[in-house]
Amino acid sequence: MPQFVYLIIAIVVIVALVAIFVISFIAYRRTPVPKGCEDLVANKEKCEGCLMSECPLAHGREEGH
Amino acid sequence: MSDEIARNRHKESFLSGIIKQNPLFVAILGMCPALAVTKTFEASFGMGLLFTFVLVCSNVIVSLLRKVVPEEIETPAHIVIIATFVTIVKMLTNALLPELYSSLGVFLSLLVVNCIVLGRSESFAKKNTVFDSFLDGVGNGIGYTLAISIIGIIREILGKGSLTVGKIFTFISYNGSPITIPILKNSVFDVSMGKIFSNPAGGFIVMGILLAIIAAVVNYNKAKKKAAAKSAAKPAPNTNLGGAK
Amino acid sequence: MNETVKKYLKVGGILGLIAGASAAIICTLNVFTEPKIKENEFNAQQAALAKFYPDAKKYSEELSLKDAKATYVLSYWKAFDAEDLVIGNVYKTSGRNAYGAITMLVGVSKGEIGKIVLVTNTETYADTIVEEYLDPYNKGARSLDDTKCGATKGAELIRAMAKEAQSVDERLNSKEGQ
């Protein structure tokens, strides 16, 4: 099996997985939030999970430096 | 004038990573490898080097692509970049330092989800220039390596009573065999109680005590500063306010 | 509507590009590191084999086993001394139980189970098995059957594999009519 065949397989596998990710990403964004949970904001104790610098959901928060 | 500001901004982003914002002791991030790999000094030092390589490379590439990557998929894109560098490091370590690769095991792959690497790229690298991100990566890398090497030294000395160098980095060796520095070898401490520090429970306890010591030092400084500020605020009465209780 | 579709295509495209580039980099790097990793593994294996019969001059390459009754033994090497006489065999066995997996090398010469060296050991309490059971055994301070050592299941797995290597060795010797 010449080397570049592995290269092509690897790229195909990875791009396929990325495609699945993007589809599920869009689907997740598209589905409406169920009725009773619109007010679910990134509350304080949930964000403690990553402690300081990076909290993906609390975009508004200014990173202390 | 502007390069003056730029220079000390560079210096600041570099130095902050080491002491002021040390990723492990101050920001308390990236604890998974810090507890697991620090059974021996060599493994933790090796982990620190590999961590620095991954952090620096991913910081540089993330800040290179910061204008190209759209807002919605920043996190997945950063994770893929970091995963690429972790795989590169895994292959190189497996080829060049097989002992290090086998002693780190799964935790080398866990660098992908390391809270520091992702944190630095999300909070710093995607907003700053390539050179700043590079400096920040190196600074944080050195800070983290120092931190886990200290934990590694403590756990190895307390756990095994001796410090071995050369078992993982095989090029360091004293006439063929790794160098073992017996420190607590024949002291009373060498009894089975010491064994606790090399198994998982010891990792938690050593880490907890270290963080407590650092918190105590920080509190002490704050109290001293407050006391100094108070005595500076009303110097008239010469009552001696110096020194925190 | 096609505005959001265009945005998603752009997003998917960039992520796909990054991932494709990363796959390409990793594969090209693999071309350089693959032989070195294979070489390391071979050297490690030879070093492990050398521990069994120090006076063996040469080892055969890995001979696969066509013995139906063997559930653990995978392959074996023959150890030759200076005059190309077989001093003993080293069997590679691997087995799993509920607590993890062990791959190990067992030296069997003249029907006797000799040294045991672990290749991979992902058992819970892996170090207890080595410290309490295997090291004393290899030094002769503990019999193979005394498996109560705080990691009994792992020790029992090692004993079962060693016993099977011994029985395979007998079948091989009887077949060759040595």
Add this chain to the structure above:
Amino acid sequence: MNATVPFIVTFLLAIVNATLMDNVVLIRFYGICSFVGVSNKVKPAFSMGVAVAFVTIFASLVCWPLYNFVLVPAGIPFMDTVVYILVIASLVQLVGLVIKKYSPALYKAFGIYLPLITTNCAVLGVAQGNTDSGLSFGLSMAQAIGTSAGFLIIIFLMACIRSRLDAMNVPKAFKGIPIALIVAGIMSIALIGLGGIGS
């Protein structure tokens, strides 16, 4: 000894082992990032544990066949880490999608944690550990179930302890993370003591 023991016994023993003796947080150190931070209120800790359990089991279910039937035959086993992290990221989105659509109650409970799970060390640790140590499919599923159960129990216990801990007069320097680590260390000693049962 191994062949005679029916598979179900090894399967159950593997689950118990992964839950207690080989506990994912206290012995193998995966998942400390979220374990220390989120675990001082009982309710969010429990939902975090359930969310991680969901994704871990699905991740192992997908990653094992992907590794053994796609990556190894294709000759690119070194791609496993990148592939797993992509699978876990997509799984987090899919699990979120299913929960969003079908059960608002579950979404209210742990929907907001899901994006955090991609960076949870336990999920990738289990998936990577299964294929690195070459476990069979049954045992790796047992490992996944045991690990998520272990994570759930420990994070729940930790939350109960820490909520009572705030009432104690902990020395000032030990407040917060340091005392949580010491407590985790003591729990880890207890779990090591359990070692005798299995082996």
